[in-house]
Structures are given as C-alpha cells and as structure tokens.
Amino acid sequence: MSGAKDSNLLKWIKLISITGGAQAIVQLTSLLCGLLIIRLLPTKEYALYTLANTMLGTMSLLSDGGISTGVLALGGKVWEDKKKLGIVLSTGLQLRKKFAFFSLSIAVPILVYLLLHHGASILTTVLIVMALIPSFYSTLSDSLLEIIPKLHQDIRPLQENQIKVSVLRLTISALTVFLFPFTFIAIWAAGIPRILGNIKLRKIAGKFTETSNEIDPGVQKEIFKIVKRILPGAIYYCLASQLTVWLISIFGNTANIAEVGALGRLSMLLGVISTMFSILIVPRFARTKESGKALLKRYLFILAAMLVILSGITFIVMLFASQLLWVLGDQYANLEKELVYVMIGYSANVLMGLAIALYTSKGWVINPVYAITLSVLLIISGIFIFDLTKISGVLKLNIFIAVSELMIHFVFGFFKTWSVEKE
Template identity: 50%
Template structure:
C-alpha cells in the first residue's frame, strides 16, 4: 500500500495536477479579491454619483476602452507571440518589449487625436458643461496611458508564469483604487473624480510591474527593426478589426448615447457593472491559459485537444452564470440601488450578452497569441452583415432592444472565431 501511495506521488500526472491546482488557487483567489474590490468600487460609484454624473462616467469609460483597443491595435498580442519564441533569453525578450513600447507610444498619440473630439461631442450632447467635459477628458488621459503600459509590463512575468508576485501587484492596485474612491467620492461626487481616483494607483502598480519585469527582460535593449517588422505584419491584420471593434465592441453604449437619454446610458452602465465578476475568469484565462497555449509546439493533435478543452470549460462556466442570474435577478439589482430597480429582464439580457461577448473576445485573444489573425476582409463584412440584420430585426430604440441586439451580434462573432481557430489548427 505504501509503495502504491509512493508511486502515485511520483507519477507525472500527480505533479501536473498539483502544479495546476496551485496556480489556479493562487490566481483564482487573487482575482476573486481583485474582482470583489472592483465590484465594491463600481457599486460605490453607482450609488454615490447622481444619475447624470454616472451617465457621463459611463460614456467616458466606454471611450477609454475604445481608446485602449485602438492604441493597442494588436501590439500586445503580437508582443506576447514574439516573446513566446524568445522568453528564455532576457536580452531578446527585452528587445521585443522595447520594440512593442516604441510602437505603442505612436499608436497612443493617434488614438488620442481620434477619440477625444468624439468624446467631447458626446459629453456635450448629454448636457455636460464645457468645464465638466474638459475635466473628464483630463482625468481620462492618465488612465489611458497607465492602462496601456500595464498590459505590456505583464508579458515577461506571464510567460515565465511568475504568478504570485504578479497577483500581488494587481491586488495592491485594486486596494488603492477602492481607498481612493472612498476618500474622494463622499465629498466630491463627480465623474472626473471617479475616473482620476481609479487611475492613480495604477501608476504605482506600473512601477512595481517594471521592476518585476526587469528580472526577465533587459530594458536597456533598443527597439529592433526586424522585430518591429514582425509585429507590424500582425498589426496590419489585426488593426482593421481593432478599429471595427472600437465601434462594435461598445455598440450598446454608442446606440443608447445617440438615441437614448443620459438616464438610459446610466442604466446600461450600471447593469454592466454586475458583469464585472466575469473579469475574474477573463484574468485567470489570460494569465494561465493564453501564455501556455502560445508556448505549445505546432502539433495539430495537441493544439486541437487543448483548444476543445478550453472552449468546453468556458461554455459550461458561462451557462452556469446565466442560470444563476436568471434565478436571482431582483436580489442582484438590489445591490445597484433603487434607481435601477425593475430591470430584471434587462439584467439577464445584459449578463448573457456579456458572457457571449467575452467568449468572442477570449477566442480572439487565444488565436492572436499564436499569431493567427483573421483577415479583416472576412471578419468585418460578416459582422457588419450581422449588425445590419440585427438592426432590421430588433427594435434598438429601447434598452432591452439594444441588449438583444448586442447578444445577436456577439453570437455571430463567436461562430466566426470558432470556425477560424479550428481551421487554423487543421492547417498546422
């Protein structure tokens, strides 16, 4: 019996399970804390900001997400893919990251020039004064640059699976955000204060991330023209889709902001806050699953097996989440406060749409981690066709209609990326 137990402990499968259990427990517990802190902060913002201010806050955050996607343009995915080839060399990984940062700065400036005038128009459209609009835009700029830097700074630790220190930094940033919101919003319940309070702790987090990343990447390296060419070859394929995603990824916000009231914008933003816990699974996925999938050898059988396992796991998870929300919608809405009561049906639609949209986003992430970038001449016409069909079939002048529209379009995107990923694996 003792010999049998000893054999079990020394079996490779046992060690593999033990390693994965440890990684998932560390990442899962850290991300659970991070998402819980984020959810508390989000609820605090919803309850303390007046409806008008929260509507403006929702518009600004939607534009921030758009700016980040536009400024990235596929750079972070390509840097991860290039880094996955040289992750064991500190000098080569440093060169990849230096090249990525150099490109990111140029893209960021272009993103600001495009997005900020549009945000200014939308804020004025929803009756924000000139001073309020300028303050919101001013608060958004540091949030934009710190978020961009943070994504690239995690590449080295992620490839080396240095999970615990990485999670400590992220937990520290989340605690800092919540403390800043608690210290400011009770006295200054304004949208730009909420944005600025949430972004300042990321500055300290980025300093810690750079020190952590320096263990695996030599930051004294200069941008490499050959690596830049490799990154740009992927960016050229991803960027058109990223530009399109700037419009379609936040399409519910844009439709409501154009056709609806500021209160409707606030409602859709508040409902989206309850989907924040999905970030827990997204973070675990991008921290543990994507880097490991990026490092897999070009073996068709292995890639297909791992890909199917990942998608089945995600499907089961999202179905469970939607079922729970369908059973307890009123209880979940109570968290948001009385201003958002009676939106049970809309809540279920919002969470379902968020799950499907995240599914599509994770499929896109895992494909680009292998340098698989779907041709935008294929993806954009297909999703545009879905948008046109959805607009013709669904009444998008109501909150429920916009949420149904988002659900329809996201489902089409999931099908597109599933078919694309499987076809790429079959060609290996």
C-alpha cells in the first residue's frame, strides 16, 4: 500500500515538474513579449493594442459558447475509444465554425467603433481588424484540440508546442515591433505563431482519435444541451469579464486604457498556476468515476489549494509592487495600489474560473437566468458604490463583482457535488 502511494506521489511530482517547468517558460516568454510591446509601442498604440486583444478574447468566448465544455464533458466519457472521441471532436469543431460568423458579426463592429473613438484612423482600424484574423482562426480549434491530449494526460508534446509558439512569438515581435511600432504589427506577430502551433496541435490530437469529419446527431444534441445553458451566460460574460476595459473606454481616456492593459500583463504571473490546474486537474476531475463524499472532498481540496497559492502570490506582489512596476517603464511607475487591485481581481476571477471549469466538466451548468440576474444586480450596485472616473474605482468594482460571483459559482458547485453524495 505504501509502495503504491509512493509511486503515485512520484508520478504527480513528475507531472507537476514537467507542466510547471514548461508553463514557467511559456509564461516567461509571454511576459517578456508583453513587456517588449509595452515598452516599444507608444501609449496610444498600446491602448489600441489593449482594445484589440480584449475584443479577440470576446470573439473567442462568443465563438465557443459552451462547445468546449460539451466536448470535454462528452470526451471524458469516451476518452479511451479513439473513434468515439474523434466523432466528439469533429462534431465540436463543426459547431465552432458555425458560431464563428455569429461572433464576428457582433464583435467586429464594436471593435471598429472603439478604435475610431480612441483616435485610430480608418486605415489603422482596417489593418488591426485584418491582423486579428490569424489569431481568431486558431482559437476556433485550439481549445478543442487541446482537450484530447489533456484527457489522456499526454502533457509533454502539448507543452513543447506551447513553448515553441511562445518563443517564436517573442522572436517575431522583437524583430518587427522594434522596427515598426504599430498595433497591427504586434498583433500579426502573435497570430502567425498561433497558426503554426495549431497545425502541430492537430497532429498531437490525432494520436488519440481516428481522423473523421463525421457528425453524430446524438453527440451534437448533447453538446447543444450544454451550449443552450452556457451560451446566454457566455454572451453576458463576454461583456462582464472585460468590464474594466469597457468602463475605462467610456469614462476614462486613452492613457487609462494603456495603464490597465500594462498592469494586466503583470497578472500573467498567475498564468502558470492557472494553466497547470486546467491541464492536470480539470481533465482528471472530468473523467473521474468518484461520487459521494470523495467527489465533494476532491472539489473542495482543489479550490482550497488554488486559494492558498493565489493568496501567496498576491501577497508577494504587494511587497514588491514598486520593483514589478519598474519593468513596465516610467509612465506606469506610480500605480502600486492599482497593481494590487488588479492582482486581487484577477485572483478572484481565476478561482471563479476554476470552480466553473470543475462543475461544467461534469456536465453541470448553472441556470443562466439566475447567474446573469445576480451579476447584473451586482454591477448596478457597484456602479453606485465606486467612483468610475478613476482607475482605482473601476478596479475596486472589478474586485467586488469577481468575489461576489466567485461565491455564487462556488456554492453552486458545492451543492451539485453534495447532491451527488445524497443520490
């Protein structure tokens, strides 16, 4: 019995070492790339860059709408059958393409308006929108293809691919943005490596699936059941998750947008931990056969572990805020308080995202009517409580909403696992 425990411990140490080491490299190169862009782009250009990347995230969320959750939940049930897993993946990819047009039709007009509103010329706006295409195209399949090796815990090839994409992005950015400090160049530099990485990702996923373009109506129906419950919330959270940038776009100025975007780069310090949990923990939770008290304990332990880690990192940031801001440049040197607010808000959102990922991986979805209603009430309350003409006020609102929604999703996940115990 002791030997089995030792073997299991060694297995986890090896997995964490590989995943953590690889993610440290990925996040470090991403951070260096972000810092390079912050320092090389003029403040106005970086503000436009922040708006474009914010909208790319919105487009990605809208084009998914819960499809990746459905693929993970269904794939977790058939992950050992290459043919069935291939059908689940193929069905998800086809649905994702259909959702892409819906996403573009909503997001692009909004992005065009915001870019023009903050001083971009028509030519610059067109170039920025065109530059987003490679990255957006990759997102249509990246998140689905990654599910396959994650379910099989084939982590090494997945990590190697991510490292290559990150290093290539840093290299291209260093060579191009230095000579041409424009937003659309920085976006192109990120999009091209993602296309190449996407091609490799298809090969990695292909080891565990039979190549097929077959669409299973039954699988599609099951995915749609999840999408119907997630999509309303996904549409809402596309706006709510980027609330900080939207509010500053309305109440603040171009420099404020650049400041929030720059501070957000430092929150990538938490990216290693968040990604490790999504790669190692969530897929295992999805495929576990545990029920009753064991499942509830696993759910609570995972969230408690993440809370301790995030709290520790945030505390370190509080101690060394001035030193961290130094790397961003002199124009961001007086934002110590705002940096701490960003880290607290980001930590709450990461923890909330983990809670959602855990319970949705089992096919459980919170009723969007309740979730959206509570969230809207929180936002309305916060608007009257905080001064939104200041960055600190907007960031406090973000913390208020993130912590409140974290509690909502934690409680939902708790009662769902608790109900399994009672069955």
